[in-house]
Amino acid sequence: MTTPREEPARVLVTKLGLDGHDRGSRVVAAFLRDAGMEVIYTSPWQEIAAVVQLALQEDVDVIGISSLATDHLLVPKLTMALAEAGLGHVRVVVGGIVPDEDESMLLDAGVSRVFHPGSTREEITTKVDELARRARDRRMS
């Protein structure tokens, strides 16, 4: 059963790997929620398989991965696992401390957008909402 296009975007906000600094993900989750989206939030250090499972169960459109240390290095494994699970339409965004050279690596791996420190609420909510619409369009087609 899929969510109709006009329903609020469904976004999973989480962290992979080992780091637990979550001020950024908590603030962003609150921003997305206050912008009217359905936000699913988890504690940090999720396993990739668990994120895929949750994305499936919760029928999410966008997954937001927060990274302060180097956990974003795992994101290519996530995009691959999503594709394998038939969730290729789900858009993945990353936010946090991401060095320039890692950013290109992430974009090559299918990440839709990297939000750096200093990104505004407006930028994030607008982009995530737009990506959610695109995810639903992709799934329909």
Add this chain to the structure above:
Amino acid sequence: MSQRPVQIPLPGFEAARARWQDTYNQQMGEEKVRRNRSGVEIRALYTPGDWSGERYLEDLGFPGEAPMTRGIYPSMHRGRTWSQRQLIGLGTPEDYNARLARILDAGGSAVSLIPCNSVYRGFDADEVDALLLGTCGAVVNTVDDMDTCFEGVDVAALSTAMNDPLPFTLLALLLAVAKRRGIPWDKVTGTSNQSDYISHFVANHMFFRIALPGSRRVLVDHIDFASRRLPGWNPLSVVGQHMQQGGATPAEAMGLTLSTAVQYAEDCIARGMDPDTFLPRFTFFFDISISFFEEVAKMRAGRRIWCRLVRERFGAQDPRSWRFKFHGQTSGVDLTRQQPLNNIARVTAQAMAGIFGGLQSLHTDSHDEVLSVPTEDAARIAISTQNILREEAHLVDVIDPLGGSYYVEKLTDDMEEEILSVMKRVDDAGGMYRAVESGMVQSMIGASALAFQEKIESGEQTVVGVNAYRVEEDGSSRGALSRPLPEVMQTQLDRLARYKASREMAAVNAALDALARSAHDDGENVYEKVVDAAVAGATHGEIVARLREEMGFGEPLVQV
């Protein structure tokens, strides 16, 4: 010629003040009330009407004397400046050893050990995704690894601050190394940083390893063990930094930290320990934000509250128990990715606030921390910043140089009031342990984090290069990063496998079984068994795993 403090009422004072106020109001018109990050109202001018020095002896006193507002030692920075303790740790034990050697060559005597995030999470290298190994700290799992870290270094001559959450496996490995080298444990000096499990449960979740009740017990066991066996070791560092980095205002961070320290002290007293045996070795760790005067006042107020509290609440008699010793770290949250060299200016202002706040040890952030793990170049600038402030700007010539400023004294009083009101909320909730268990503290911090971000979004709080004074950038000022090569980490993994295969397994298993039993026997000291296990050859990951089995895996309480 010295001036006597102005006494109020001063003839003509009120008339002069009213005259100034009129002119000020005419020029400024209707003004919005200004508040600092803690919510304290900040007025345009402070005068003897706000602080007159009449209660000098009760509220300030002299450095090294109660209530310690002006500093915890009689000579403060003029006698001995702060320790320059930069965080180090990246890659393998060999990498750590090489970096340590360079620091010691440069005259350092206080060092830190920052382990890899896999270690923080309680795992050995072979239990996590190898991609992440050594990217944020040193991979240290075994007594051999620890030996390599300190190869060629006299462990007894160093003060080592280890980022070592409970059950304090790194200290146990260090003690095993000391034993191997024939160094008596009473010669080992340093601090168990990251021993404050409450701050991990609430804010820095990465360090939270063992479920809350187990954590509570292991910390007291550790303090007890250190009191008996490690006279040179500070077993506890209560960390306000996590609270503030997690979003707490400066006053909330100070209040929550003091309440946490009260909880730990009460837990030790409940175990039958005498406050004057453990309080002298409590240390604190604070974030220093760029809200300059607010930070100075936060630290002065914290010192005063702690001194009064330990005397009144715990009956501490020994003046060493009254000293609020703290390390400060400049706030990473204030740094920006935009125009990253601007961060050098931010760190300078933050460091000045910490110095004027009377800290005992200082870490200055590298300007590139917002881009990646710091490069060595940037770390050197961070150290130079401290040297310049100390020896070129002469910030250390006078003790508590901002003391006696009408503003700083009034702000110290106001911050004290805010801090005490936070502490009262915690007391009313049944103390810090209960207050974090229920999520009350997490909600407080979450709301403050959001409120501060709103101020940045609305432009009420300027952040240069982010919401004001933006410039086009080409990214050329961003340094290159260094990460351990995969083949180097493979060598480390091979070494771990060889280590595990070469041990006397009967002794390791016996020690781990004894550790497991101690978790269910209140007559035993769990930390003693942790040390025994390390000496017997158990790895960091094995010790943590065994305690997690017996005491429960630590899951922080996360709220949005």
